[in-house]
Amino acid sequence: MMDCERFTDIVAAGEDASPREVEEAREHARRCEECGRLAKAFAAFEAASAEVPPAPAGFASRVMARLPLGREAAWRGSPTGAAPFPKWVVSGIAAGACAVLACVVSYFAFSDPAAFAATVESFADAAAPDANVFGSMIGAFVAAVAVAGSLAYYYLVPGD
Amino acid sequence: MARASEFNEQDVVARCLAGEQEAWRELVTRYQDMVYAVARRVAGPAAEDAAQETFLRVFRKLHTYRADSGAKFSSWLYRVAYNVACDVAGRRGREAPLPEDFEGRYDGPGPEDLAAGTEYRELAREALASLRPEYRDALELYYLMGKSYEQVAEITAMPLGTVKSYIHRGKKAVLSSLRRTGVADSLAGGM
Numbered sequence: 001m002m003d004c005e006r007f008t009d010i011v012a013a014g015e016d017a018s019p020r021e022v023e024e025a026r027e028h029a030r031r032c033e034e035c036g037r038l039a040k041a042f043a044a045f046e047a048a049s050a051e052v053p054p055a056p057a058g059f060a061s062r063v064m065a066r067l068p069l070g071r072e073a074a075w076r077g078s079p080t081g082a083a084p085f086p087k088w089v090v091s092g093i094a095a096g097a098c099a100v101l102a103c104v105v106s107y108f109a110f111s112d113p114a115a116f117a118a119t120v121e122s123f124a125d126a127a128a129p130d131a132n133v134f135g136s137m138i139g140a141f142v143a144a145v146a147v148a149g150s151l152a153y154y155y156l157v158p159g160d
Numbered sequence: 161m162a163r164a165s166e167f168n169e170q171d172v173v174a175r176c177l178a179g180e181q182e183a184w185r186e187l188v189t190r191y192q193d194m195v196y197a198v199a200r201r202v203a204g205p206a207a208e209d210a211a212q213e214t215f216l217r218v219f220r221k222l223h224t225y226r227a228d229s230g231a232k233f234s235s236w237l238y239r240v241a242y243n244v245a246c247d248v249a250g251r252r253g254r255e256a257p258l259p260e261d262f263e264g265r266y267d268g269p270g271p272e273d274l275a276a277g278t279e280y281r282e283l284a285r286e287a288l289a290s291l292r293p294e295y296r297d298a299l300e301l302y303y304l305m306g307k308s309y310e311q312v313a314e315i316t317a318m319p320l321g322t323v324k325s326y327i328h329r330g331k332k333a334v335l336s337s338l339r340r341t342g343v344a345d346s347l348a349g350g351m
Binding site: 004008009011012013014015016034038041042045046049050052053054055056059060062063064066067068069 | 179181184185188189192193194195196197200208211212215216219283287299300303304306307324328331332334335336338339
């Protein structure tokens with residue numbers, strides 16, 4: 001004869017219980033008042049848990065107002081405004097490229113200050129009094145711009 | 161709300177990807193109730209934030225949804241909703257599994273149901289609160305998704321066997337709670 005614990009197991013099994021087990025459980029519930037009540041209460045619990053109440057009034061409008069339709073898409077060149085790569089990849093590539101550029105500029109400034117100064121002079125009216133310092137400053141400036149740009153992209157642009 | 165038979169989700173997804181504003185409205189309208197329900201079960205009082213954030217994340221990530229993988233869009237969406245709700249809730253940090261305005265449906269209404277209904281809501285809240293978070297999430301999603309183990313597994317990214325085990329244990333815990341508190345007796349007595 002089925003006991004109350006076994007009855008609980010079968011109710012918990014739900015649709016996975018065999019027809020024979022279900023019938024045994026029904027028979028037990030007819031004889032055991034407590035288990036009969038338990039089954040009814042559990043059925044009420046399941047029905048309530050399956051309820052999908054409507055979203056609050058105006059929810060869809062609030063969502064639509066937050067979707068940057070046409071704004072992000074316009075400048076990012078994508079219908080959904082989605083980046084083709086994760087943001088951290090784009091930021092990383094940008095920062096890496098700028099760091100390489102900064103290293104190259106610094107290298108030339110340190111390895112051949114005279115040639116670097118001459119090159120700089122060809123672009124600027126004022127000659128650099130100290131090409132090493134000047135080259136380092138340019139390198140640091142490029143690196144700072146790279147880091148600032150990458151951070152700005154990462155934190156200001158919505159995405160992943 | 162659009163009826164399921166009139167709603168071609170793949171068509172709407174394609175139109176959303178093309179940037180069609182009306183398609184986004186259709187998508188939000190079609191799925192708002194279920195997304196909100198998932199958010200409510202997982203994030204509790206923060207459901208509004210979680211549900212809104214879900215659609216924002218879908219907006220940004222829709223290009224990653226692969227219809228040809230065989231996954232239904234709705235499953236993909238509910239998975240996003242579940243993940244966002246977990247994030248908003250601080251993962252498993254929620255105190256109360258159900259918001260204060262949780263409305264438990266009470267089948268077979270009778271004259272005593274006003275009092276019994278209130279008692280039932282308390283009972284449901286207590287029974288669910290007593291569960292471990294992973295059991296609670298699995299169990300609540302199971303009922304929301306029409307008792308589909310497979311869909312719960314897709315949404316939570318848990319193995320099917322684990323989902324079945326969690327749901328079974330969750331049900332047993334609820335049944336034990338009902339039996340232990342004796343509320344089932346007083347409740348069913350009024351039914």
